[in-house]
Amino acid sequence: MKGVHFLATFVFLAFAASFAFASDPSPLQDFCVAINDTKDGVFVNGKFCRDPKLATANDFFFPGLNIARNTSNPVGSVVTPANVAQIPGLNTLGISLVRIDFAPYGGLNPPHTHPRATEILTVLEGTLYVGFVTSNPDNRLITKVLNPGDVFVFPVGLIHFQFNVGKTKASAIGALSSQNPGVITIANAVFGSTPPIRSDVLAKAFQVDKNIVDYLQKQFWYDNN
Numbered sequence: 025m026k027g028v029h030f031l032a033t034f035v036f037l038a039f040a041a042s043f044a045f046a047s048d049p050s051p052l053q054d055f056c057v058a059i060n061d062t063k064d065g066v067f068v069n070g071k072f073c074r075d076p077k078l079a080t081a082n083d084f085f086f087p088g089l090n091i092a093r094n095t096s097n098p099v100g101s102v103v104t105p106a107n108v109a110q111i112p113g114l115n116t117l118g119i120s121l122v123r124i125d126f127a128p129y130g131g132l133n134p135p136h137t138h139p140r141a142t143e144i145l146t147v148l149e150g151t152l153y154v155g156f157v158t159s160n161p162d163n164r165l166i167t168k169v170l171n172p173g174d175v176f177v178f179p180v181g182l183i184h185f186q187f188n189v190g191k192t193k194a195s196a197i198g199a200l201s202s203q204n205p206g207v208i209t210i211a212n213a214v215f216g217s218t219p220p221i222r223s224d225v226l227a228k229a230f231q232v233d234k235n236i237v238d239y240l241q242k243q244f245w246y247d248n249n
Contacts, residue, residue: 050140054206070203071108071115084113092195093125098246100131100188105249108203115203122198126150126188133186133248134209141205143178143198145186147171150194156184170196183210207249216245 074083086106093102107120114120120141124133145154147170155167156178168176169189178184180201188194214226220241227234 050202054139071112073115074112079113084111086111089121089123089197092193093123095125095127095131095193097248098244099134099248100127101125101133101186101248103133103207103249107200107205118201118203120200120203120205122200124186124196124198126152126186126194126196128188128190128192128194131188131194134211135183135185136207136209137181137183138178138200138202138205138207139181141200141202142180143184143200143205145170145176145178145196145198147174148195148197150188150192151190152194152196153187153189154178154185156182158182209245209247209249212245212247215240215243 089104089106093104095102102125104123104125105120106122108114111120124145125131126133149172152170153167154170154176155165158164158166159182168174170176186196214221215237223234223237223241226237226241230237
């Protein structure tokens, strides 16, 4: 009888724990507005699934991450993604890759954040100065100089960057914990939004003259992703 009571208690606690730890799935896009009529639906949390019987090897394949990209642009870097948009088979698997190429003498992957993923970066060639900033109120900068073979982690949602401090080109591979990690480049979002954020709002937030904000908002903010 004690065994029956123990088993019943165990089953009850198991069910209780499953409810206690249950949560909504993490969003895989910026937002998903609820609708009542599915014929008007355009996005879901993830993507619709193909019949598994119709899947082919190409659904799980992406070529060319060994190829260096052209870094002749204002920031001196380019990001090549391999996420669910390029590899349909990644849908629901919660992982993706990027290759990042950096120009010599200061190629920069500007400060940005991935709202839906932690990133683990491995340097292939060159020397990178990398770092991230912790959340309020500390806003502590954590940095490291990386060489080929070195690995560094950028926690989910935190602002981070990579900067080529070497005299030669550099490259790295980043693995991210989402099929669609998203990216928000800080300068582009703040000063290059459409429509623009009111300059008096930004002037007060950054505690600078409004003319400085006006100047920054008139610049062309290059997107290297």
